[in-house]
Amino acid sequence: MAIKIKVEYKNKLKDLKEYVVLATVDAKNYQETNLALVKHLTEEENIPGVYVTLNKPYKTMDSLFKRSGIDTGMMIFIDAVTKTSGGDIEKTDKCLFIGNPENLSDISVAMDQAVMALLSKEKFVFFDSLNTLLLFNSLSTVARFVHFLAGKMRLWAVKGIIISLEKKAHKELIDELNQYCDLKLEF
DSSP states (O other), rough: HHHHHHHHHHHHHHTOOSSEEEEEOGGHHHHHHHHHHHHIIIIIIIIOOEEESSSHHHHHHHHHHHHOOOOOGEEEOOOOOTTTTTTTOOOOOOOEOOOOOTHHHHHHHHHHHHHOOOOOSSSSEEOOOOOHHHHHOOOOHHHHHHOOOOHHHHOOOOOOEEEOOOGGGGGGHHHHHHHHHSSSEEE
């Protein structure tokens, strides 16, 4: 699967310096796809980035990435899980902890701060995942947020990846979001 992800990613995005991609992922390939995409960005393209996690706490993601050989020193995390689930928050310069996935304004402000904190000209923003936003927000609110987010990613001039599980129930949303993105990848 990781090889398929690399080939698909390279073939469709090789000529683009910046973009906004909507990546739909089958649930069984979700974690492997995320790891492969982040590894490609940090290792092969050697660019730093912001990883927005709405599903797993920062500590879990940091550990998972390190076990997979991903240099997390190149990343700033935004964690919207730890506070919601009552976890301990240890102050670190590698992660911005926000309240919960319902507070889209806090997510937006944290993303802006994190992107500006990266000193590299080239950067990526990895947003994981739309499905979690839908647990806390209405379909129309999520669509508006992704429209806003895609615009911000373009202003930041980053390589932006927005992950969504492929679900028939969300087909209407995915179809609408395609218009805000440069490309849709399916894994």
